[in-house]
Amino acid sequence: MLLLREINPDVRKMKVSEQEILERRAVEIRVEIEQGIAKPYKELIDVSSGNPQGMGIRPLTFVRQVLATCLYPSLMHDDSLPLDVRQRAQRLLGECEGGSLGSYPAIYGIKQVRHTISAFITRRDGFASDPDNIAITSGSQHALMLLLKLLVKGEGSQQTGVLTPVPCYRSFNKALVAQGAVSVPYYLCEEQDWTVQIQELRRALHAARGHCNPMVLYVINPGNPSGHVQSKASIEEVIRFAAEEGLFLLADEVYQSCVFGDDSEFHSYKKVLSEMGPPFSSNMELASFHSISKGFMGECGLRCGYVEMVNLDPLVMHYAHTLFSTNASAPVPGQITLDVMTNPPQPGEPSYALYAQEVQSIRSAIMNNVQRILDVVSGLPGMTCQPIKGGIFAFLRLHLSQAAMKHAKEKELDPDLLYSLRLLEETGLCVAPGCELRQKKGTHHIRICLATPQDTMEDVLQRLKSFHLRFIKEFP
Amino acid sequence: MLLLREINPDVRKMKVSEQEILERRAVEIRVEIEQGIAKPYKELIDVSSGNPQGMGIRPLTFVRQVLATCLYPSLMHDDSLPLDVRQRAQRLLGECEGGSLGSYPAIYGIKQVRHTISAFITRRDGFASDPDNIAITSGSQHALMLLLKLLVKGEGSQQTGVLTPVPCYRSFNKALVAQGAVSVPYYLCEEQDWTVQIQELRRALHAARGHCNPMVLYVINPGNPSGHVQSKASIEEVIRFAAEEGLFLLADEVYQSCVFGDDSEFHSYKKVLSEMGPPFSSNMELASFHSISKGFMGECGLRCGYVEMVNLDPLVMHYAHTLFSTNASAPVPGQITLDVMTNPPQPGEPSYALYAQEVQSIRSAIMNNVQRILDVVSGLPGMTCQPIKGGIFAFLRLHLSQAAMKHAKEKELDPDLLYSLRLLEETGLCVAPGCELRQKKGTHHIRICLATPQDTMEDVLQRLKSFHLRFIKEFP
Numbered sequence: 001m002l003l004l005r006e007i008n009p010d011v012r013k014m015k016v017s018e019q020e021i022l023e024r025r026a027v028e029i030r031v032e033i034e035q036g037i038a039k040p041y042k043e044l045i046d047v048s049s050g051n052p053q054g055m056g057i058r059p060l061t062f063v064r065q066v067l068a069t070c071l072y073p074s075l076m077h078d079d080s081l082p083l084d085v086r087q088r089a090q091r092l093l094g095e096c097e098g099g100s101l102g103s104y105p106a107i108y109g110i111k112q113v114r115h116t117i118s119a120f121i122t123r124r125d126g127f128a129s130d131p132d133n134i135a136i137t138s139g140s141q142h143a144l145m146l147l148l149k150l151l152v153k154g155e156g157s158q159q160t161g162v163l164t165p166v167p168c169y170r171s172f173n174k175a176l177v178a179q180g181a182v183s184v185p186y187y188l189c190e191e192q193d194w195t196v197q198i199q200e201l202r203r204a205l206h207a208a209r210g211h212c213n214p215m216v217l218y219v220i221n222p223g224n225p226s227g228h229v230q231s232k233a234s235i236e237e238v239i240r241f242a243a244e245e246g247l248f249l250l251a252d253e254v255y256q257s258c259v260f261g262d263d264s265e266f267h268s269y270k271k272v273l274s275e276m277g278p279p280f281s282s283n284m285e286l287a288s289f290h291s292i293s294k295g296f297m298g299e300c301g302l303r304c305g306y307v308e309m310v311n312l313d314p315l316v317m318h319y320a321h322t323l324f325s326t327n328a329s330a331p332v333p334g335q336i337t338l339d340v341m342t343n344p345p346q347p348g349e350p351s352y353a354l355y356a357q358e359v360q361s362i363r364s365a366i367m368n369n370v371q372r373i374l375d376v377v378s379g380l381p382g383m384t385c386q387p388i389k390g391g392i393f394a395f396l397r398l399h400l401s402q403a404a405m406k407h408a409k410e411k412e413l414d415p416d417l418l419y420s421l422r423l424l425e426e427t428g429l430c431v432a433p434g435c436e437l438r439q440k441k442g443t444h445h446i447r448i449c450l451a452t453p454q455d456t457m458e459d460v461l462q463r464l465k466s467f468h469l470r471f472i473k474e475f476p
Numbered sequence: 477m478l479l480l481r482e483i484n485p486d487v488r489k490m491k492v493s494e495q496e497i498l499e500r501r502a503v504e505i506r507v508e509i510e511q512g513i514a515k516p517y518k519e520l521i522d523v524s525s526g527n528p529q530g531m532g533i534r535p536l537t538f539v540r541q542v543l544a545t546c547l548y549p550s551l552m553h554d555d556s557l558p559l560d561v562r563q564r565a566q567r568l569l570g571e572c573e574g575g576s577l578g579s580y581p582a583i584y585g586i587k588q589v590r591h592t593i594s595a596f597i598t599r600r601d602g603f604a605s606d607p608d609n610i611a612i613t614s615g616s617q618h619a620l621m622l623l624l625k626l627l628v629k630g631e632g633s634q635q636t637g638v639l640t641p642v643p644c645y646r647s648f649n650k651a652l653v654a655q656g657a658v659s660v661p662y663y664l665c666e667e668q669d670w671t672v673q674i675q676e677l678r679r680a681l682h683a684a685r686g687h688c689n690p691m692v693l694y695v696i697n698p699g700n701p702s703g704h705v706q707s708k709a710s711i712e713e714v715i716r717f718a719a720e721e722g723l724f725l726l727a728d729e730v731y732q733s734c735v736f737g738d739d740s741e742f743h744s745y746k747k748v749l750s751e752m753g754p755p756f757s758s759n760m761e762l763a764s765f766h767s768i769s770k771g772f773m774g775e776c777g778l779r780c781g782y783v784e785m786v787n788l789d790p791l792v793m794h795y796a797h798t799l800f801s802t803n804a805s806a807p808v809p810g811q812i813t814l815d816v817m818t819n820p821p822q823p824g825e826p827s828y829a830l831y832a833q834e835v836q837s838i839r840s841a842i843m844n845n846v847q848r849i850l851d852v853v854s855g856l857p858g859m860t861c862q863p864i865k866g867g868i869f870a871f872l873r874l875h876l877s878q879a880a881m882k883h884a885k886e887k888e889l890d891p892d893l894l895y896s897l898r899l900l901e902e903t904g905l906c907v908a909p910g911c912e913l914r915q916k917k918g919t920h921h922i923r924i925c926l927a928t929p930q931d932t933m934e935d936v937l938q939r940l941k942s943f944h945l946r947f948i949k950e951f952p
Contacts (some may be wrong), residue, residue, distance in 0.1 A: 002724055002761055004791040008629040008690075014798045042735065054579030064548040071809075072544035096777070103530030104776045138614050138807070149654075153484040160543045174802040178625075215482075247477055280608040285478055301572065301582045301808035303614065303779075322490045331614070331807040332777035333547075464669075 010180045010276045022048065041428035045162035047460055048432040050224070050392050052298030057365070060297065060358050060467040062351045063340050066092070067333055070101050070402040081348040092336050093136055101332045109136025109306070110332070111464070113339045117306055120342035122153055125271035128385055133309050135320075136338060140254050141171055141290040147287050147307065148179040150320055151248060154177035157259040163215035165196070167395060167437040167445070169224045170253075182212035187440055190397070193386045194226035198237050205245060222255040222266065222390025225437055225447040229390040231266040235272040243284050251288045254305070256395060257295035260367050261389035287308040288447045292337045294392070296359045298451065304334020362451075364391060369450040369457040376461045382472045393436070393450040398444040404475035419471065426470075427463035486656045498524065498896055502906045523936055524908040526868050528774030528927035533841070535815040536834050539816050542568070545579050547656040558826040570813050573858070577808045583801040585612025585782070586808070589815045596818035602746035609785050611796075612806045612814060616730050616781035617647055622645065623763050623783065625691055626644055626796055627724060636692035638679055639723070641672070642681035643871060643913040643921070645700045648728075658688035663916055666873070669862045670702035674713050681721060691870045698731040698742065698866030701913055701923040705740040705866040711748040713889055715756055725762045729780070733771035736843050737865035746786060748904045762786045768813045770868070772835045774927065782811020803854065838927075842868060845926040845933040858948045868927040873908070874920040875888040880951035892920040903939035903945075 004012070024385045029044055047056070053059060056374045062085065062412035066404050069075040069109040070364035072348045095112045097103040109116060114131040121129035137143040161182040176183045186204035188194040196219065219238060221230045230238075242249050251269040259266045270288055274281050309320060309394065344359075345351040370388045373396075401416050402409075408415040414435035423446075424430050434445030448460065480488070481707065505520055521531070529535060531832040545551040545565035551850030552562050571588045573579040597605035613619040628636040637658040642646065652659045662680035664670040684690045695714060697706040706714075709727065718725050727745040735742045746764055750757050767781035779798060780895075784798060820835075821827040846864045851870075853861045858875045876891050884891040890911035899922075900906050924936065 002627070002691075002789060004789065004795070007626055007795060010629075011626055011795050012800050014795065014802065030850070049580065051580045052578075053572065053576040054574040057573050059576060059578050068544040068548035068551065069659055071547065072540040075544065097527065097530035098532050100529040102535050102775045102777045103529075104525065149486055150483055151478070153486075171802060178799065178802050213480075269512060299578045299579045301576070303805070303807040313478060313480065316478055316483055318481070319483060319487050319490065323487050326490065326647060326654050329779070331779040331810060333809050334807060376930045394744065453837055 009288055010178060014174060020432070021417070022424060022430060025421065025424060029424070029428065037391060039428060040426065044428045044430060044432040044455065045463070047315050047449040048447070049453065050294065050449050050451060051300055052362075052392070052449075053300065053454040056456055057298055057362055057450065057451055058358075059299065059454065060340075062155050062345055062353060063297065063299065063337055065338055065351075066340060069072075070336055071333070072143070074181060075462065080402045082207050084345055084349045084351050087343045088340070092339060096332065102337070104337060105136075105329045105332055106124055107329055108134070108321070109330055110335050113335050114306075115436045116254040116339050117308075121308060125268055127271060127274035129270070129308060133311070133312075134306055135324050136304065136335055137324070138303045138305075138330045138334070139293060140252065140291040141175065142330075143287075143289055143305055143307035144250065144252070144452065145175050145179065145451070146320075146323055147250060148175060148181060148216075150180045150316075150323055151182040154213060157210060157212060159212045159218065161208045161212035162218055162250075163201065163208075163214060164218050165220060165223075165226075167225050167434065167439050168215075168218075169431060171219070171434050172434075173438070182208070184208040184212065185213050185438065188223070188226055188228070190386060190440070190443070193389075194223055194228035194326065194395075196230065196234055198241050201238070201241055214247060215246075216250060218244050218250045218252065219269070221269075222259060224252075224255065224391050225395040225432075225445075227386065227388035227391050227393060227395060229261060229266065232267045232272055235267055235269060236276060237281055239269070239276060239284060243280055249284065249286045251286060253288050254294040255391040256290065256293040256431040258366065258392055259390040260370055261387065264389040266390070270308065273310070273321075282311065284311055286381050286462050287307040292334060292341055295341075296362045298362075299334070299339060302331065302337055304330050304338055312332045314458045365452070365454050368454050369452065370394070371455075372457055372461060373448065373450065376465055380465065380468055383468060392449055394448045394450055395437075396435075396446050396448065398446065400444055401472065401475045404471070407473075407475060413446075416446055419444070420446055422471065423464070424465050428465070428466045429460060429463040478536055486654060486893050487786075489653050490650060497893070498900060498906060498909070501897065501900060502588065505841060505900070505904065508914040515904060516742060517939070519905070520900075520904045520906060520937070521932065522906040523925040523928065524906045524923070526770065526925050526927060527776055527839075528868070528925075529776065531773055531925065531928040532932055533838055533927055533929065534731070534834075536615065536816075538821055538831045539773065539813055541811055541827075542816060546812055555710060560821060560825045561826050564816070568815060572695055574810065574840070576801075577812070577881065581805045581808050581811060583805055584610070584797070585806055586815040588813050589811050590818045591813050591836040592729065594782075597744075597746065597784060601744055601750060603750035605746070605784060606811040609788075610782055611800050612782045612811055613800070614778065614779045614781075614806045615769060616689045616728065616811070617782070618779075618806075619763075619781055619783035620726065620728070621651050621655065621801055622650065622653060622796075622822045624657060626792075626799055628655045628657040630689060630768065633686060633688060635688045635693065637688035637823055638692040638694055638726075638930055639677065639690060640694050641696060641699075641702075643910065643915050644694075644696065644700050646908075646912050648694070648950060649914070657692075658684070659913065660688065660690050662700070663887060664702055664704070665918070666862060669865075670699055670704035671869075672706065674717050677714070677717055691722075691724060692726060694719050694726045694728070695745070696728040697745075698735060700728075700867050701869040701871040701908075701921075703862065703864035703867050703869060703871060705735050706735060709749055711743055711745060711861065712752060715745070715749055715752060715760060719760050725760065727762060727764045731771040731867040732766065734842065734868055736846055737817075737863065740865040741790065743865070743895070746784065749786070759787055761788055768810060768817055771817075772838045773817050774812060774838075775810070775813050778807065778810040778813055780814055782808050841930050843923070843927050844930050845928065848930075848933055848937060849924065849926065852941055856941065856944055859944060864926075868925055870924045870926055871913075872922050872924065874910075875921065876920055877948065877951045880947070883951060890920075892922055895920070896922055899940070899943050903934060903943045905939040905943070907940075
């Protein structure tokens with residue numbers, strides 16, 4: 001029998017995460033509720049991950065009508081479906097071999113969908129995007145994995161290091177371990193709204209040299225979990241730093257449509273790079289990621305995203321292509337959804353009004369939730385939150401007492417994991433503990449997803465508030 | 477700029493395949509036809525890969541009706557859809573968080589779908605299958621990749637070796653390279669209908685020891701491209717061999733529903749293992765793969781499959797779970813299709829008759845194509861084919877003349893690649909050359925997919941026949 005010591009050591013380094021302890025308990029609690037075991041709440045609410053439709057956000061009608069028609073083309077004759085739905089389905093089916101969604105798509109994704117994406121980027125940035133630089137994958141995380149696979153190599157002090165923000169959502173850190181990369185943490189400055197600071201990037205880089213070979217800089221903008229949206233000036237600084245240090249930039253921009261602050265605007269790394277002109281625009285290597293799971297689509301279950309790769313050496317690009325081709329193509333329903341996301345119904349088209357209204361309604365719900373959580377937190381002792389300018393998360397800081405810390409130590413749990421487990425147990429609310437997303441030593445947080453219907457958020461806030469007040473009373 | 481020499485050396489080892497030369501030319505020819513450039517044929521026919529719907533095989537109505545209803549639940553009220561479609565959709569939506577296909581499914585796949593699959597395996601084998609051993613992934617290839625990632629490690633003589641059949645479809649060999657495994661070829665015996673021979677497995681294993689650390693045995697049954705279906709006795713022999721040598725068995729059984737020979741029957745490795753009793757049934761580590769892309773579903777575009785892992789050490793299983801969890805969950809439309817594939821409409825249910833008729837019609841088309849290609853080949857000089865008992869491919873042997881070989885040498889091309897390029901250029905028929913799938917030295921083959929409508933196959937055979945006769949006349 002294959003023994004544990006015989007498996008790939010990189011896989012063995014992957015540890016059971018703190019959140020999995022919570023997740024397992026959440027699963028158990030759901031079962032207990034089904035079995036009729038009495039709880040002080042009727043149902044569990046899980047805001048630990050970004051899963052909008054799982055939380056009750058409804059999918060966009062146009063997306064689903066197009067998908068249904070593509071999958072079951074008899075609907076093409078159903079007059080109750082808007083004309084632009086049927087036209088879109090017809091066009092997209094025409095782009096599938098054999099006229100069917102069930103045929104293998106081209107390796108980098110359906111050609112015309114890649115063209116739609118590149119036209120979207122060109123409109124967004126005001127600079128041309130080359131469809132040949134775009135690869136459609138089974139989600140942005142899958143694309144990130146493949147880029148890491150391409151870039152990561154070596155052992156010991158030659159092992160590729162990846163500068164990674166702290167805090168950062170957990171699956172990225174897991175992916176680094178799985179690919180055998182060294183995570184080089186750089187700390188976002190919580191006190192200054194979670195900004196990226198160049199001196200901190202420099203500190204992290206210099207501290208890492210000698211231990212590993214830092215070659216890659218990973219940024220998330222808008223931030224997850226931070227909720228920060230980078231200014232154009234900040235992006236320029238980051239690009240200059242990466243250029244000076246010869247780093248490959250991985251820009252996770254999956255929340256680009258979710259920017260809420262009045263004074264905030266999304267600037268893509270590609271756009272800023274292009275505006276900076278040569279040598280940056282011609283030399284800086286950048287991969288930017290986007291996804292149908294995030295933003296207003298929230299189609300996490302369809303598993304699709306894309307990456308645009310800029311300024312890669314053609315020989316490296318060739319191997320990127322080879323690597324992507326081995327990892328099979330992205331699911332076609334997701335590709336159809338990408339087409340809609342990057343080319344939504346336009347004014348004058350039959351589905352425009354409903355589409356715009358549904359997007360606005362989701363946007364309003366998230367903005368309302370942002371305001372509500374900030375309001376509630378500002379009234380709570382022992383809890384603070386930086387402004388939330390974008391993304392779909394609130395990352396709340398817990399200011400825990402010495403008594404609470406001592407109790408956590410006795411229980412051998414990270415203090416925010418203890419807090420989260422108690423919160424789950426007592427109120428049925430499941431959040432992500434900060435220890436899972438990494439944080440500055442001595443600080444404690446919880447992350448809450450804000451892409452929920454407004455009434456759900458009220459329920460979330462009530463549970464959080466009542467628990468928090470009890471908790472700080474218990475550990476004064 | 478990142479130079480080629482700086483990327484992951486395992487990725488650099490991935491070479492452009494022969495078939496990509498063909499594929500690129502096929503893409504060009506399609507464009508040339510669109511541009512109106514005169515060709516001796518109206519359209520290109522690509523039978524180089526297993527892409528049934530791309531070839532014109534129609535999807536199963538029930539599958540697509542269920543998918544459309546799940547994606548656009550307003551159809552739940554559409555009386556023109558059969559009741560069992562709407563009931564199935566209702567049940568499956570109830571198994572998705574938030575009642576939506578757009579929510580993240582559980583990591584190993586939707587729990588109830590995993591139960592459906594395990595019930596299917598239990599019925600198929602007559603032995604219990606544990607749903608906890610089943611993981612749903614983005615296709616069987618993805619599951620294979622993850623298993624390889626778990627198993628492969630080491631450098632030099634300690635690098636994990638994987639016993640791999642020759643011939644074998646190409647993406648498996650690419651995956652081995654990408655994971656840093658050593659491919660240890662064992663040759664199937666063409667003269668004896670492509671059977672697996674134990675003395676050949678033993679030869680391959682012993683030849684590899686010292687060069688690498690052979691730990692894994694990969695089998696494909698029914699065979700791709702061989703068309704062979706293993707007998708129960710043969711599977712028993714393979715299991716005994718793997719047990720003696722301490723090998724981990726990876727059984728690719730994606731064509732299990734496609735068995736055509738009168739005297740052939742599909743036996744799963746799991747079933748044979750179970751029948752053999754202890755110590756085999758209790759100790760032999762086996763991972764068996766299945767997919768919605770193959771067989772009568774042919775839903776390649778929906779990207780979904782599953783793996784059943786048997787007799788893994790619980791600690792190893794734990795890391796398999798962690799690894800799978802990092803690689804995100806499978807697309808939900810594919811999971812819905814898996815549910816239908818493993819639990820199709822039953823007699824008495826409204827959709828049964830149509831479903832059964834559609835499956836039968838695809839089955840008849842493939843069986844007819846098998847018979848037709850064997851008939852045509854038997855009448856052609858310089859071409860032979862072993863009996864085709866299962867799968868969806870014919871692997872035709874080319875007996876080329878010295879003149880043809882000399883010509884290929886001058887052109888610096890593998891002889892069957894030269895043959896395939898000429899076949900493509902002159903008749904618009906795209907096949908897979910044997911050099912791409914590996915073959916015994918000095919032998920030459922082409923692979924043709926048989927999952928096509930019957931009239932397409934007639935066209936394929938006509939193009940093949942006329943070209944082949946010209947070719948052997950040109951190189952007598």
